[in-house]
Amino acid sequence: MNHLSNGRMKRVPEPELIFTKSKKGRVGANIPTCSTPAVDLSEAIGDLREDLHLPEVSELDTIRHFTNLSQINYGIETGFYPLGSCTMKYNPKINEATARLAGFANLHPMQPVETIPGALELLLGVQEMLQEITGFDNITLQPLAGAHGEMTCLMLIKAYHESRGEGETRKVVLVPDSAHGTNPASAARCGYSVKSIPTDANGNTDLEALEKALDSNVAALMLTNPSTLGLFEPNIEKICRMVHEAGGQVFCDGANMNAMVGTTRPGDHGFDCMHLNLHKTFSTPHGGGGPGCGAIGLQAHLEPFLPVPVIRRGSEGEVMADYSRHHSIGRVSAFYGQFLMEVRAFTYLRAYGKEKMADISRYSVLNANYVRARLKDVLPPAHDRPCMHECILTAEKYKKEHGIRALDISKRLIDYGFHPPTNYFPLIVPECLMIEPTETETKETLDMFCDAMIAICHEAIENPDALHHAPSTAMVGRLDETLAVKQLDVRWIPAAKETAGV
Amino acid sequence: MPYVPHTPEDVEAMLATIGASSIDELFREIPENLRVAPGALNLPSALDEHKLFGELKRLAAKNTALDEVTCFLGAGIYDRFIPASVSAIISRGEFLTSYTPYQPEASQGYLQTIYEFQSMIAEIFGTDIANASMYDGSTSMAEAAIMSTGLKNRDKVAVSEAVHPHYRQVLDTYCWSMGIEVVVLKTEDGVTKNLSAAEGCASIILQSPNFFGQIEDLSAHRAACDTDGSMMIVVADPFACALMKAPGAYGADIVVGEGQPMGVAMGLGGPMVGLFGCKKELVRHIPGRIVGRTKEMDGGREGFVMTLRTREQDIRREKATSNICTNEALMALANTVYMTAMGKNGLQSVAESSIRNARYALSKLEEAGAKRVYGGKFFAEFVIELPVSAKAVRDALLERGILAGLPLGDYYGGRENQLLVAVTEIRTKDEIDRFASELASVLSSATSQVEVKA
Numbered sequence: 001m002n003h004l005s006n007g008r009m010k011r012v013p014e015p016e017l018i019f020t021k022s023k024k025g026r027v028g029a030n031i032p033t034c035s036t037p038a039v040d041l042s043e044a045i046g047d048l049r050e051d052l053h054l055p056e057v058s059e060l061d062t063i064r065h066f067t068n069l070s071q072i073n074y075g076i077e078t079g080f081y082p083l084g085s086c087t088m089k090y091n092p093k094i095n096e097a098t099a100r101l102a103g104f105a106n107l108h109p110m111q112p113v114e115t116i117p118g119a120l121e122l123l124l125g126v127q128e129m130l131q132e133i134t135g136f137d138n139i140t141l142q143p144l145a146g147a148h149g150e151m152t153c154l155m156l157i158k159a160y161h162e163s164r165g166e167g168e169t170r171k172v173v174l175v176p177d178s179a180h181g182t183n184p185a186s187a188a189r190c191g192y193s194v195k196s197i198p199t200d201a202n203g204n205t206d207l208e209a210l211e212k213a214l215d216s217n218v219a220a221l222m223l224t225n226p227s228t229l230g231l232f233e234p235n236i237e238k239i240c241r242m243v244h245e246a247g248g249q250v251f252c253d254g255a256n257m258n259a260m261v262g263t264t265r266p267g268d269h270g271f272d273c274m275h276l277n278l279h280k281t282f283s284t285p286h287g288g289g290g291p292g293c294g295a296i297g298l299q300a301h302l303e304p305f306l307p308v309p310v311i312r313r314g315s316e317g318e319v320m321a322d323y324s325r326h327h328s329i330g331r332v333s334a335f336y337g338q339f340l341m342e343v344r345a346f347t348y349l350r351a352y353g354k355e356k357m358a359d360i361s362r363y364s365v366l367n368a369n370y371v372r373a374r375l376k377d378v379l380p381p382a383h384d385r386p387c388m389h390e391c392i393l394t395a396e397k398y399k400k401e402h403g404i405r406a407l408d409i410s411k412r413l414i415d416y417g418f419h420p421p422t423n424y425f426p427l428i429v430p431e432c433l434m435i436e437p438t439e440t441e442t443k444e445t446l447d448m449f450c451d452a453m454i455a456i457c458h459e460a461i462e463n464p465d466a467l468h469h470a471p472s473t474a475m476v477g478r479l480d481e482t483l484a485v486k487q488l489d490v491r492w493i494p495a496a497k498e499t500a501g502v
Numbered sequence: 503m504p505y506v507p508h509t510p511e512d513v514e515a516m517l518a519t520i521g522a523s524s525i526d527e528l529f530r531e532i533p534e535n536l537r538v539a540p541g542a543l544n545l546p547s548a549l550d551e552h553k554l555f556g557e558l559k560r561l562a563a564k565n566t567a568l569d570e571v572t573c574f575l576g577a578g579i580y581d582r583f584i585p586a587s588v589s590a591i592i593s594r595g596e597f598l599t600s601y602t603p604y605q606p607e608a609s610q611g612y613l614q615t616i617y618e619f620q621s622m623i624a625e626i627f628g629t630d631i632a633n634a635s636m637y638d639g640s641t642s643m644a645e646a647a648i649m650s651t652g653l654k655n656r657d658k659v660a661v662s663e664a665v666h667p668h669y670r671q672v673l674d675t676y677c678w679s680m681g682i683e684v685v686v687l688k689t690e691d692g693v694t695k696n697l698s699a700a701e702g703c704a705s706i707i708l709q710s711p712n713f714f715g716q717i718e719d720l721s722a723h724r725a726a727c728d729t730d731g732s733m734m735i736v737v738a739d740p741f742a743c744a745l746m747k748a749p750g751a752y753g754a755d756i757v758v759g760e761g762q763p764m765g766v767a768m769g770l771g772g773p774m775v776g777l778f779g780c781k782k783e784l785v786r787h788i789p790g791r792i793v794g795r796t797k798e799m800d801g802g803r804e805g806f807v808m809t810l811r812t813r814e815q816d817i818r819r820e821k822a823t824s825n826i827c828t829n830e831a832l833m834a835l836a837n838t839v840y841m842t843a844m845g846k847n848g849l850q851s852v853a854e855s856s857i858r859n860a861r862y863a864l865s866k867l868e869e870a871g872a873k874r875v876y877g878g879k880f881f882a883e884f885v886i887e888l889p890v891s892a893k894a895v896r897d898a899l900l901e902r903g904i905l906a907g908l909p910l911g912d913y914y915g916g917r918e919n920q921l922l923v924a925v926t927e928i929r930t931k932d933e934i935d936r937f938a939s940e941l942a943s944v945l946s947s948a949t950s951q952v953e954v955k956a
Binding site for chain 1: 614
């Protein structure tokens with residue numbers, strides 16, 4: 001079956017910047033009126049500005065502008081989104097409803113803590129459930145995103161080494177060559193230097209290279225498990241032991257937690273700490289690039305260093321926000337973390353509960369292996385092993401034989417109505433396509449996707465131009481990224497300023 | 503489970519295609535001792551959707567939502583009007599459930615809104631450019647400070663004690679991990695003085711209006727930075743910027759702030775949205791994402807892409823300008839819809855109403871027995887001194903349905919009787935009058951109690 005659009009496109013107006021729709025004097029909202037006496041503004045606040053070039057449009061035009069823009073944007077709710085490493089699962093609507101309850105949405109972070117017992121109870125509830133799911137001794141919800149969680153974990157590790165008098169010597173963080181870029185960047189952000197550890201031919205951590213790298217300068221190893229190759233690290237216990245024997249700590253990058261929920265617990269593997277992306281594994285929406293939500297799990301020896309506030313039970317069983325922690329690294333964010341995201345995660349966790357929690361990992365792994373099996377003849381997997389929640393395929397042969405790259409296949413998928421998978425990551429697999437279907441997709445959707453992928457691979461041989469020129473049905477074709485850098489245009493400039501040479 | 507759609511027949515057919523006999527077999531690479539049987543975790547039982555909503559309503563009802571009380575608490579997070587259009591747009595699944603726009607052809611809608619966001623924030627801050635957002639105001643400030651140490655090759659930064667205390671705590675944490683020293687600048691009469699104490703620092707960070715609501719002298723800020731060759735970093739409020747000469751117009755190198763008051767629910771402080779604007783010559787050093795306008799490869803249509811990507815962690819790894827990856831796109835979209843709907847007139851009207859309400863409130867509270875602590879110009883928030891503990895007054899007023907503000911004693915030693923009061927555009931004259939009369943009543947009963955005890 002060919003799912004290629006028949007060329008009839010939904011009519012969407014050509015996008016125009018909102019600024020070009022502006023007309024002096026229009027207002028797009030019914031603005032609160034003021035009932036207190038007028039004041040002389042410059043007397044009250046000093047120098048006033050001369051102009052403010054913001055749009056002046058009606059409420060209807062505001063809504064139309066953004067509605068039309070939404071129609072040229074792909075989301076999980078418009079179609080299948082197999083973006084590897086991103087866990088684009090269904091974001092249940094009930095989560096949106098609960099997060100909008102006034103008793104959550106309309107709370108000020110600095111209102112007296114005695115007036116938010118329900119919020120604290122919810123935060124503790126998320127912590128306790130994540131603690132059980134990950135197998136760690138404690139959880140904090142303070143970090144605001146995945147990378148922020150990684151950074152917070154490294155800060156805990158740094159504080160730990162400092163407390164043992166080894167802060168000055170342990171300055172190196174080991175990162176496998178398959179790791180997410182945030183790992184080395186977070187290490188650098190904590191003042192560490194980074195050493196890369198190779199992956200062996202089977203897709204596992206190269207133990208010999210690790211052994212050689214381990215010395216008294218190593219602060220930590222940052223390991224993604226399952227790895228970014230979609231493979232479970234079978235030597236995980238041994239690796240953690242090796243690092244611990246050398247005095248280092250082991251951080252687990254939890255981007256791939258979806259494969260483990262209810263089936264295996266990283267806290268049992270030997271890790272000292274890990275970050276979670278609640279916006280991946282626990283279904284809080286990605287929002288087009290945030291808000292993220294970066295809970296972290298940690299073992300007891302790192303607890304003294306937890307960022308404040310620490311949400312925990314007090315001596316009388318009440319839930320409290322504890323700030324009196326002498327060894328704390330301090331605050332990593334201004335308030336209680338991404339609270340309304342925690343409300344969504346709590347709702348999600350309670351919907352699955354004890355009985356169904358393992359469904360998340362079981363069906364995500366089933367779906368990934370199904371896609372892998374269906375596509376293996378046209379796009380071979382990078383490794384001949386069962387994958388976890390995502391499969392990594394290579395399009396190398398199309399590049400060698402037909403000049404078609406993984407990116408061309410991805411762009412052609414847009415014409416077939418699907419979002420592309422992740423390309424060129426992990427960096428160690430040539431012409432890589434990383435496909436993560438998640439557990440919320442039906443067999444029928446996966447079949448349509450696989451049919452499209454197979455059709456595209458045939459096109460790559462028979463009609464490669466269709467791929468070179470893809471996408472041909474989207475609002476725009478491929479864009480010139482070099483030009484974007486060369487003629488840097490990152491804001492609209494009002495005509496008045498342009499003529500003034502600003 | 504409605505979110506997992508597999509029927510037994512589906513599972514059977516899929517396993518047959520895979521060539522496995524069971525789902526368990528797919529997990530065979532996980533050592534057996536590390537596996538947990540399905541359903542074995544100690545978790546609460548699953549709830550159906552009706553019961554689930556009931557449970558969440560129960561928890562929500564335990565909190566005092568700010569629609570049940572009249573809010574005069576600000577301190578960086580503000581109870582402002584949010585047009586219904588904002589929620590309508592950010593609830594659209596095309597935006598809500600999309601990922602970071604790595605595939606521009608499938609993400610033109612979002613990319614354009616980010617370009618518009620950057621344009622509006624740069625306009626409000628008076629900076630050449632702005633990025634696509636940061637996590638929140640506090641981390642935006644910390645990233646700006648760290649950026650300055652790299653650019654100036656100096657290992658300390660200066661920050662005023664009149665910058666939001668939580669922001670300074672986050673700055674302390676970030677700087678500790680990077681081995682950067684933080685110098686704290688003292689205030690006199692509520693504004694930062696003695697900027698020369700910042701000598702040798704990579705940057706001087708002031709907030710204006712500052713944590714106490716007072717307006718700082720940004721010309722002096724610029725001059726001090728010029729004298730010592732440091733960078734001028736300002737923590738700004740977008741509503742103050744809508745009326746006042748913007749920090750960028752004073753020559754600020756970097757302007758940061760919190761976007762929450764522009765259409766984002768307070769939500770106990772998360773998610774928020776960090777704003778970050780700067781001079782254009784700094785663009786290659788900024789943290790976070792930035793969207794640029796370009797053309798199709800064949801020079802045809804215009805379109806938008808994430809640009810200057812070589813600064814970012816997924817390409818540059820440990821040499822990236824920051825580790826930030828996911829930012830706060832949805833909240834930035836809320837800001838963009840807000841700034842569009844409210845527009846120039848709306849933002850300026852909100853700012854002006856807040857200024858008027860704050861002055862009216864100050865005069866009424868003074869009549870009720872409070873004293874203003876500082877002279878000088880202020881925006882829409884001010885500090886008052888009470889004859890008794892500010893916390894006790896705050897708690898007594900809360901029982902009367904008024905959230906009076908933030909007691910400063912926890913943050914600044916010796917200020918146990920001081921209260922920081924914010925008045926936004928949605929407070930009415932009647933609400934302010936009631937605040938003043940209830941304060942008078944609380945103070946008179948507190949004073950008589952003191953007299954009885956004495």
